[in-house]
Amino acid sequence: xxxxxxxxxxxxxxxxxxxxxxxxxxxxxxxxxxxxxxxxxxxxxxxxxxxxxxxxxxxxxxxxxxxxxxxxxxxxxxxxxxxxxxxxxxxxxxxxxxxxxxxxxxxxxxxxxxxxxxxxxxxxxxxxxxxxxxxxxxxxxxxxxxxxxxxxxxxxxxxxxxxxxxxxxxxxxxxxxxxxxxxxxxxxxxxxxxxxxxxxxxxxxxxxxxxxxxxxxxxxxxxxxxxxxxxxxxxxxxxxxxxxxxxxxxxxxxxxxxxxxxxxxxxxxxxxxxxxxxxxxxxxxxxxxxxxxxxxxxxxxxxxxxxxxxxxxxxxxxxxxxxxxxxxxxxxxxxxxxxxxxxxxxxxxxxxxxxxxxxxxxxxxxxxxxxxxxxxxxxxxxxxxxxxxxxxxxxxxxxxxxxxxxxxxxxxxxxxxxxxxxxxxxxxxxxxxxxxxxxxxxxxxxxxxx
Numbered sequence: 331x332x333x334x335x336x337x338x339x340x341x342x343x344x345x346x347x348x349x350x351x352x353x354x355x356x357x358x359x360x361x362x363x364x365x366x367x368x369x370x371x372x373x374x375x376x377x378x379x380x381x382x383x384x385x386x387x388x389x390x391x392x393x394x395x396x397x398x399x400x401x402x403x404x405x406x407x408x409x410x411x412x413x414x415x416x417x418x419x420x421x422x423x424x425x426x427x428x429x430x431x432x433x434x435x436x437x438x439x440x441x442x443x444x445x446x447x448x449x450x451x452x453x454x455x456x457x458x459x460x461x462x463x464x465x466x467x468x469x470x471x472x473x474x475x476x477x478x479x480x481x482x483x484x485x486x487x488x489x490x491x492x493x494x495x496x497x498x499x500x501x502x503x504x505x506x507x508x509x510x511x512x513x514x515x516x517x518x519x520x521x522x523x524x525x526x527x528x529x530x531x532x533x534x535x536x537x538x539x540x541x542x543x544x545x546x547x548x549x550x551x552x553x554x555x556x557x558x559x560x561x562x563x564x565x566x567x568x569x570x571x572x573x574x575x576x577x578x579x580x581x582x583x584x585x586x587x588x589x590x591x592x593x594x595x596x597x598x599x600x601x602x603x604x605x606x607x608x609x610x611x612x613x614x615x616x617x618x619x620x621x622x623x624x625x626x627x628x629x630x631x632x633x634x635x636x637x638x639x640x641x642x643x644x645x646x647x648x649x650x651x652x653x654x655x656x657x658x659x660x661x662x663x664x665x666x667x668x669x670x671x672x673x674x675x676x677x678x679x680x681x682x683x684x685x686x687x688x689x690x691x692x693x694x695x696x697x698x699x700x701x702x703x704x705x706x707x708x709x710x711x712x713x714x715x716x717x718x719x720x721x722x723x724x725x726x727x728x729x730x731x732x733x734x735x736x737x738x739x740x741x742x743x744x745x746x747x748x749x750x751x752x753x754x755x756x757x758x759x760x761x762x763x764x765x766x767x768x769x770x771x772x773x774x775x776x777x778x779x780x
Contacts, residue, residue, distance in 0.1 A: 334359060334381075335497050337401050338489035341385050344410035346491055350387035350417060352428045353410070354490040354624065357383040357401075358665045362482035363450060367457045368474065375450065382665040387413035388428055392420040395668050425650040429624045431494040437611055437620040437628075440500035442528025445481045453479055456534050457505060463538025464509045464522065470549060471542045475508040475519065481529065488625040496621045501527050504760060505534065509541035513549035518732075520544025521566070521700070525616060525760055544699065547722065551732035553779035554723060560695030560750075561738060561775040562688055562724065565757050568678065568770045570704050572606065573762015575742055576673035578713065579633055579641075580659070581648035590713030590743050591639060598637045600746040604770070605679030606634040608643060610658055615675030617764040623662035623669035631657045634746065645671045678767035681752030688771050690727035691751055696777055697722040697729060698738060713742035736779035748773045 331339075338355040345353035363377040383406060384397035394416025398409040457479040464474050481503035489495045506523035522541030524532045563571065583589040591599075610628030612618050621627050624646055632640045644652075645660035648671055661672035683691065698721040707717035716739040723730040740748075753768035 334487040344407040348411040348414035350414040352388040364480040384665040385413040387417040389417040393426040429646040434496040444528035444530035459534040460538040467542035473510040477507040494625040509545040511545035518548035551734035560692040569759035569765035580671040604749040610674035623660040
C-alpha cells in the first residue's frame with residue numbers, strides 16, 4: 331500500500347470514528363509545470379506540486395464534504411471530522427448514498443516516464459523549437475503570439491467504507507502556439523497543437539508547421555455569401571461540438587430538463603455516418619483512468635450508435651435518482667471538488683473517406699476551421715446555436731479562398747441528423763474536454779456572411 335492509499339484509508343476510519351455511517355476519501359498528488367516562450371526566450375516558468383484529500387461522509391440520507399492539504403494523522407482526522415459535522419447538519423436526500431464497490435481492472439500505460447526525466451531546460455527547448463519552426467516555415471509568418479508547453483503527473487487513491495479501494499498514476503502534456511501571418515494589409519493567426527502522455531510523444535516541428543500553415547492559409551480572407559450549404563468541420567471544431575453534446579448527455583442536465591436530449595432516449599437522432607462513445611478506458615485517451623472520481627470502474631458507453639440515442643452519462647447520485655447504475659462518469663477536478671457527471675474521453679467514430687473525398691462530397695460549401703464563443707452561443711436547453719466562424723470556401727470539391735467573419739447556425743439535434751460523412755483519420759483534441767474525432771461533413775447548415 332502506498333502512502334496515498336494509506337492516507338485515504340485513515341481518512342475513512344477517522345470519518346467513521348467521528349460519527350459518519352459511511353465515508354469515502356479521495357486523495358491525490360499532482361505535479362505540473364508550464365513554460366511560455368516568446369521571441370526566442372523563456373517568458374515565464376511555473377512549477378507546482380500539490381497534495382490533498384477530500385472526504386465525503388454520509389449520515390443516513392445526509393452527506394457532508396470537507397478537504398484539506400494536511401496529510402498528517404492529525405490533519406486527516408480534522409478533515410474527516412469536518413465532513414462528518416457537515417453531514418450532521420445537511421438536508422436529507424433520499425438519493426445520497428456511497429457508490430457500491432465493484433472490481434477495478436488495472437489500466438497500464440497511463441504514465442509516461444519522460445515527464446519526470448525531461449529537465450525544464452529540455453522542455454523549454456521543445457517550446458523554442460515550436461516557435462523557430464513556425465517562423466521558418468513561411469516568410470509571411472512575422473511572429474508568434476506565444477508558445478506554451480505544459481505537463482503534469484498525478485497519482486490518485488480512493489477508499490470507501492463500502493470496501494471500495496483503488497489507485498492509479500497518470501501523466502499528460504501538451505504544447506501549442508498561435509502563429510501570426512501578415513499579408514494583403516491584414517494579420518491572421520493560426521493555431522498549432524499537440525498532446526501526448528509525455529514530451530517524448532510531442533513533435534515540436536509538426537506543431538510549429540501547423541500553426542504557420544493555418545495562419546498563412548487565412549491571408550486575404552473575405553466573407554462568404556449567406557446561404558444554406560454543406561459544411562465540413564475541421565477536427566478542432568468537430569471536437570468542440572462533440573464536447574457540447576457530451577455535456578448535454580450528462581444525467582444532471584437531462585434530469586433538470588436543461589438538455590435538448592432530455593426524454594429522447596432510444597430515438598433516431600443521427601444519420602448512420604455518426605457514432606459517439608464515451609470511453610474512459612481508451613489506452614490513448616488523455617482522460618482515461620481505471621476508475622472515475624468516486625471509484626466506479628471506467629467503461630465504454632455507446633451514446634449515439636446506429637443513428638439512435640443509446641444512453642446518458644451517470645454518476646452514482648444521478649443513477650440513484652432513476653434507480654439505475656453509474657456509467658463510471660463521475661469527474662473531479664481535484665481533491666477540492668466533489669464528483670459531478672462529466673464525459674471522460676468522447677470518441678467520434680471514423681468513416682471511410684479521405685479529406686480529399688470529403689471535400690469532393692461537400693462540392694460547393696464551407697470548410698470551418700475555427701469557431702468563436704461556442705459555449706456562449708449555444709442555448710443549453712434547446713441546443714440552438716449561432717456562432718462566429720472562419721475557414722475556407724469549398725468550390726467544385728476543392729479548397730478555395732479563405733473566409734472569415736461569418737456565422738454558422740442551427741441546432742445540435744438537427745446537426746446530428748445532418749451529418750452525412752466522417753473522415754477516415756481522427757486526432758485527439760483538447761477542446762470540449764478530451765475528444766478524438768475525424769472531420770465531419772454536415773449536409774446543410776445555415777451560413778451567414780456577406
